[in-house]
Amino acid sequence: MGSALHEFESAVLLSFDQTAPAHLRDVALSSxxxxxxxxxxxxxxxxxxxxxxEACVKFWCLQVLVDVVRQxxxxxxxxxxxxxxRASLMGWAQTKGAPQTDEAPYVxxxxxxxxxxxxxxxxxxKWPHFFEQLLGTLQNGPVAIDFFLRLLTSVHEEVVSSDGSGFDASVAARIKDGMRDRCLPQVADAWLSILQLHESAPELAVACLHTIHLYVPWIxxxxxxxxxxxxxxLELFVAFLHEPQLHENSCLCLTELVGKRMDASAKLEHLDSLAVVRLLANVAASGVALSAPFAALVAAVSLELLxxxxxxxxxAPPSADxxxxxxxxxxxxxAAMPLLLTCLSSPLLEVSQCTMNFLHAYVxxxxxxxxxRDExxxxxxxxxxxxVGMARKSVHPADYCFEAEDEAEEAFTAYRREVATLFKGVARVHGSLAQLFVRSTLETTLDAIESAPWAHVExxxxxxxxxxEGLPDAAIRDKEGVFPLMMTRLLSSSASxxxxxxxxxxxxxxxxRYYRFFLAQPQYLHTALSSFLDGRGLRNQRLAVRSxxxxxxxxxxxLTLKAAPPQxxxxxxxxxxxLSLSPSDEPFPLEEPHLANERAAAAPSGAACSGERANGPALSGSPEALPLSAAEQxxxxxxxxLVLGAPLAQPRHVAExxxxxxxxxLDRLQRLCEVGLSPPTAHERQHRRAAHPHAAGGLRARAASDSSDEVFFAA
Structure with a gap:
């Protein structure tokens, strides 16, 4: 086979060589x-x-044989x-054992x-003793063990797992039943022997743990x-939690162990026999760093108990037992909750995130x-x-930039949205506890607002x-409740x-958001409105705030007009x-809002990053230097x-x-009309400039549509 093999190898090598001349590759592929x-x-x-x-030649031969079997x-x-x-393939496998017999991973x-x-x-x-034959090769050495584990993983991926495109339930059942009847106890013994090699061959122990976690659900x-x-x-799994290289896959195995499908009473007995809550608490107390797989394991245990x-x-029916x-x-x-909450409070977002599914289910x-209430x-x-944990995890990083979020900041924003949903769930379950917690946090922070970090105040x-969102409407309207106390404390603070x-x-x-508080207690409307109108609001130097x-x-x-006072x-x-100071002679056209966005982006006062620009002076006593965009106007x-259309003042005053x-x-519209016909190149520009006063007048007319005729006749 010498010359034929050489020609064959050359053809295969050419077929894989993308840099080879096209005509040579075509000849090789044809042959x-x-x-x-x-x-x-x-x-x-x-x-x-x-x-x-040649590894690629072996790969080509194996692929041909795969096609033969599958077709x-x-x-x-x-x-x-x-x-x-079958015998030839098993014979080839039996030649593998010592390191010098190893093959490329893809082979x-x-x-x-x-x-x-x-x-x-x-x-x-037709091949009843396949697994026994393969198990017999394990004594040959580490390469044989690697082949064995890869084979078991491939069985899972291509036969057992329903995620595969070629999944066939009848084939999966036949092979699983055959393994149960013939070899699974021996396979488990082999796993145990491989795990005991963790010091001399940790990579094999890692692969073995990964394989075990795939099989636990059905064996x-x-x-x-x-x-x-x-x-x-179990002893090895727990011990491996302390080994960085084995930690993740040990967590996966334990997660599958606790998640094994059973009747509720059998599952509870199973979890109690494993003593997994105590074991994991001891592991965490020993100083093992909390990881995402470990947090997922703790969450899985907690969810099974739930x-x-x-x-x-x-x-049903209820019984004493x-x-x-x-x-x-x-x-x-x-008993599991303290460790779960410790995982929630981890400074690593990916660790804390692993607890969320359980916490949503728990709440x-x-x-x-x-x-x-007693229960x-x-x-x-x-x-x-x-x-407490949710509040701490919701604090923005000190260098957070609201205007240009990077990937980490986007992940934090998404995580915070999930925390918000969970927080509202707690408020629905135990409203009084949530209110007292928020009140305590708010009062403590506002009392030290001058020295507190901005992220804590926020x-x-x-x-x-x-x-x-987690409280009933009555809790917000209740004048004697906790919620109104928080609102009055906020209104009296310097937070604005x-x-x-x-x-x-x-x-x-x-x-x-809490306009209903003002409807119930309209005496605070003036305080709220004042904050909108002065340097905290409309006269704020930051474009983003003002807009x-x-x-x-x-x-x-x-929302509050029906309770509005005459003020x-x-x-x-x-x-x-x-409004009299805006717009300038070049208003932003309503039909081109992107121009206003460009102006906002160019204005340093609109910075939202938490550095010097976001923390600098923001208040202005005069609006002269702060023209409003068309949309804002x-x-x-x-x-x-709306205000003038409501019956809050005498008609004469409203008319004035x-x-x-x-x-x-109207004066501006008059000036535009007096300009006359503009040159063709400026016609569209003049049209846009004229659009603003028309729109402003239209909005005033719409908002005041409920006014009495007397007001408009007087005007």
Whole structure:
């Protein structure tokens, strides 16, 4: 086979060489394709596999054999030919053992794929002793062990896992049943032997752990976690948690062990026998760094206990035994919570994130499982710790940039949204606890607002902002409740004048979100409105704050107008001054808002990063240097129209204010009309300039549509 093998190897090498001349590659590919279709391709590839030293040639031969087995050609072979193929492949595997017999990873993976393809056709009826034969090769050395583990992994990926595109439930059941009947105890013994090589061959131990976690869901649990000692697998899994190289895959194995599907009472007994809560607490106490896999393991244990508690508590018909088991599950869950909350509080976002699925389930089910205050009190301590943990994890990094978020900041923002959902869930389950926590946090922060970091002030306000969605409307309107006390404390603080933009904006967002508080206690409307109109709001030097305030002011007025005091009319005078100074001779066209965005991006006062620009002076006593964009002006015009359209002042006074408002845009429109026909190149520009006063007048007319005719006749 010497010259033929040499030509064959050259053709294969050419076929893989993308830099080779095209005509040579075409010739090589044609000859290889002819070889695939020839009647002796199987025997040729088997011979070449045992002789060649080129890894890519071995790969090509194995791929041809995979195609033979997967396609109809293998089924047409005589029984003897099929047996010869199986024997040849097992013989090749038996030559592997010592390090010098190792193959390239892609060759080993392709060989495992070929054996699995044969298993899908011939196991167990035609090849019943396959696994016994493969287990017999393990004594040959580390290469044989590596082949064995890759084969088991390939069985999972291509046969057992339903995620594969070629999944066949009947084939999967046949192979799993065949393995259960013939070899799984021996496979488990082999795993244990391989794990004991962790000091001399840690890479094999890692691969073995990965394989074990794939098989635990469907093999007999007693093979790896017997109900009584010795529990050699469990001891190794826990010991490996202290080994950085083995830690992650040990966590995966333990996660699968606790997640094994069982009846609720059997699952609770299984978890108790493993003593997994105590074991993990001891591991964490020993100083092992919290990792994402470890946090996921703790969350999995907690979720299993929660499921047991729920299934046992709701089991019908009720029984004394069921009640005792349910109480035991609840007690075990409470024992697991401290470690779970420690994982939540990890400074690493990916670790904390692993606890979220469980916490959402825990909070969501508490209302059903602990409907009474007495039952809920058993979990109150952990809910309190959960609130503290969420608050701490929601604090922005000191260098956070709101205007140009990077990948880490985007991840934090997404995480914070999830925390907000969880926080509102706690507020729904235990509203009084959430209110008292937010009140304590808010008061402590506002008392030290001058020295507190901006991120601490922001998160205290953020908690108040989120709280309302978890509370009933009555809690916000209740004049004697905790919530109104927090609102009055906020209104009396200097938060609205805080030097950081994030705090300023959040203050105004809170004012608008909780407009119902102002409807119930209208005496605070003037205080809130004043903050909108002065240097904290409309006269703020930061463009981003000022722009948002114009929108929020419109919302606030719309929502509270029915309870507005006569002093609201005075706001029109302040707005008239700002509107009389804007727009400049070059207003921003309504139909081209991107120009306004470009202007905002160019303005340093609109910075949102938490450095010097976001913490510098933000307040201005005069609006002269702060012209408003067209969109901002239109919001303010509508505010004026709403206020003047409400019966808050005498018609004569309303008419005077209307005249003040109408005069500047009408004068400007008059000047534009007097210009006459503009040159063609400037016509579109003049049209856009004229659009603004028309739109302003239209908004005023729409907002004031409920006014009496007397006001407009007087005007």
């Amino acid at each position: 290889l394709e002819a070889l695939k279709l020839s009647s002796d391709s199987i025997s040729f590839c088997l011979q070449a596999l045992g002789i060649t030293g 109809s050609r293998y089924s047409t072979l005589a029984e003897g030919e099929q047996a010869a193929l 080993k993976n392709k060989f495992a794929q070929l054996l699995v393809a044969l298993l899908k056709v011939d196991f167990p009826h 007999d649990i007693n093979l790896v976690a017997p109900p009584h000692p010795p529990r050699r697998f 499921d047991c508690w729920e299934r046992l508590a709701l089991r 069921g009640s005792n088991l349910s109480a035991s599950a609840s007690s075990s869950l409470r 969501g089910r508490l209302r059903k499982l602990a409907p009474s 809920l009190s058993a979990h109150e301590e952990h809910l309190q710790q959960l609130l 998160v205290a306000l953020w908690l108040l902002f989120q709280l309302g 004048a805080h030097p950081h933009q994030a705090v300023q904006l959040l203050y105004f967002e809170i004012i608008v 948002r305030i114009c929108y929020l002011l419109l919302r606030f007025v719309k 609201f009319v005075d706001a029109v005078s302040s707005l008239s001054l700002a 239109l919001n303010l015009f509508e505010v004026c129209g 204010l209307l005249e003040v408002l109408l005069t500047p845009p």
